Amino acid sequence: MQNLPKVQLNRTTLLFPLALVLFEFSVYICNDLVQPAMLAITQDFGVSSSWAPSSMSFFLLGGACLAWLLGPLSDRIGRKKMLLAGVIFFVICCLLIIFTQSIHQFLAFRFLQGIGLTIISAVGYAAIQEIFEERDAIKVMALMANISLIAPLLGPVLGAFMIEHVSWHWGFIGIAILAALSWFGLKAKMPNYQLSVTKKPLSYIWDDFKAVFRNRRFLGLALSIPMVSIPLILWIALSPVILVEHLGLTNMQYGLAQVPVLGGLIIGNIALINIIDRLPLGKTVMLTLPLMLLGTLILIAGVIWKDYLLWSLIVGMTLISFGEGCSFSVLYRFALSSSPVSQGTVAAAVGMIMMVAFFIVIELVRITYESHGMWAYALTCFALIALWFTFPRRIVKNIMQERLAKGEF
Structure with missing residues (x-):
């Protein structure tokens, strides 16, 4: 090329x-x-x-x-x-x-x-x-x-x-x-x-994707991205039902309730931009994922003590969205760098994993929400963030150690 x-x-x-x-x-x-x-x-x-x-x-x-x-x-x-x-x-x-x-x-x-x-x-x-x-x-x-x-x-x-x-x-x-x-x-x-591109049969595209999906590090990082982003996606999808239909907010109150939650995402991105040069790459992920886990625990507390449900939702989701803003871009960068295959193919593979995961989890929670209500939503958020502390955390930690050994900041 x-x-x-x-x-x-x-x-x-x-x-x-x-x-x-x-x-x-x-x-x-x-x-x-x-x-x-x-x-x-x-x-x-x-x-x-x-x-x-x-x-x-x-x-x-x-x-x-x-x-x-x-x-x-x-x-x-x-x-x-x-x-x-x-x-x-x-x-x-x-x-x-x-x-x-x-x-x-x-x-x-x-x-x-x-x-x-x-x-x-x-x-x-x-x-x-x-x-x-x-x-x-x-x-x-x-x-x-x-x-x-x-x-x-x-x-x-x-x-x-x-x-x-x-x-x-x-x-x-x-x-x-x-x-x-x-x-x-x-x-x-x-x-x-x-671009001047040598035209190849579609089988070459399939071979590239097979190489990407056989890479265990890529799969771990790619799956970690929906783990940290699905809770906010679920909130956007379910909050009309939760806030308006179940908690009785007006449409305008519903819109205003989104401001701190989505504002947390914006503030998280701004914070990442301001501190990324002062910390080893990946450090913001390690620092803010515990904050996201705390946010999911606040959601569960709100389900238990229903008098505080609205404020628990807003506070918990604001912490979760702030953590996502500080970690999403770093995890995405790590995923793109985890395979030697062309960046376009790797980016497409990440996108497919993310979107399919979004679809499956939203539909499952939509179905279980009818029978289990807020428990389905809160426990799903907790499970996703808690799951990140298994193999994805180990992968990010290994990447940070490898970068340190190479003298990379």
């Missing part, structure tokens, strides 16, 4: 990543804004509120199904063509979902919308790394992360406001408009670089 000419980061070249982050924001808020509306949507379709978490699980499953294909395909036909086609597909899905007549049709389109997650990770992020110099690419990714974090913080509040005053259909219309604006920005400002 040839080396492409790099561009310097300036006001002109920054317009491409800004257009890309607008699409990323559209995809993320497509989930965070819709979750508060799920109780109204299930009522419109005449089904139980237990279907509410499925909106998120099918969205994430859609993000997993084509990760293995879209990265290699964009190598062949070009990142720009693939990215523009992906944005159009996402816009169409957002518009067609407003015409659905059943929960099954709605979930089918949520699955298709989730493919936008793969377009971002397998195509958009790869383009950033190819176009910009190394340090500029890091700056661009950091900027995009900060902007995209607005979606989980702003989405629940906007979603609650939408349900109070307008129909849920308008949320998808607004998201489609945002994504369409990003398409025009990408078409005008994204460089049209084309």
Whole structure:
């Protein structure tokens, strides 16, 4: 593969990543804004509120199904063509979902919308790394992360406001408009670089994935990522049912309750950026996972002493989300570095493991929540974080020791 000419980061070249982050924001808020509306949507379709978490699980499953294909395909036909086609597909899905007549049709389109997650990770992020110099690419990714974090913080509040005053259909219309604006920005400002790739049969892709999944260190690290991130994913999926239906909060109170929880994630990411250069890589994970475990114990305490359930949920989940912000990026970096196979293939494998794990656990908790209530949610969060202290902790500790032996900080 040839080396492409790099561009310097300036006001002109920054317009491409800004257009890309607008699409990323559209995809993320497509989930965070819709979750508060799920109780109204299930009522419109005449089904139980237990279907509410499925909106998120099918969205994430859609993000997993084509990760293995879209990265290699964009190598062949070009990142720009693939990215523009992906944005159009996402816009169409957002518009067609407003015409659905059943929960099954709605979930089918949520699955298709989730493919936008793969377009971002397998195509958009790869383009950033190819176009910009190394340090500029890091700056661009950091900027995009900060902007995209607005979606989980702003989405629940906007979603609650939408349900109070307008129909849920308008949320998808607004998201489609945002994504369409990003398409025009990408078409005008994204460089049209084309990689020269030797065309090989699809069996080569399969061989690469087999090599990745046979790597035990990769599997341990890749599985550790959903362990630390699923509790917050479960919260986003189940909190409409927990807070509104069971605890009797209004839609606006529900949205406001999300602010400290999702704000903890933002603060965790900011803390990671500020201290990562002063600590050995992996140290933030070792320091904050006990904090996440404490958060799960606070959740369980709230289930036992029901008078304090609301505050236990908010405090416990804020600790969990803060810990995730301090550890997720480091674990992701370790996973990508754990295999000698091409980064695109490894990143796709991580994405597939994450999304499939999200789907399975959300659906299992959705089903058990009907019979066991808050115990299903709290014990699942505790089990996931406690499980991290087994083989994933040993792997991270070994990596830190190996880096220390090599003189790496």
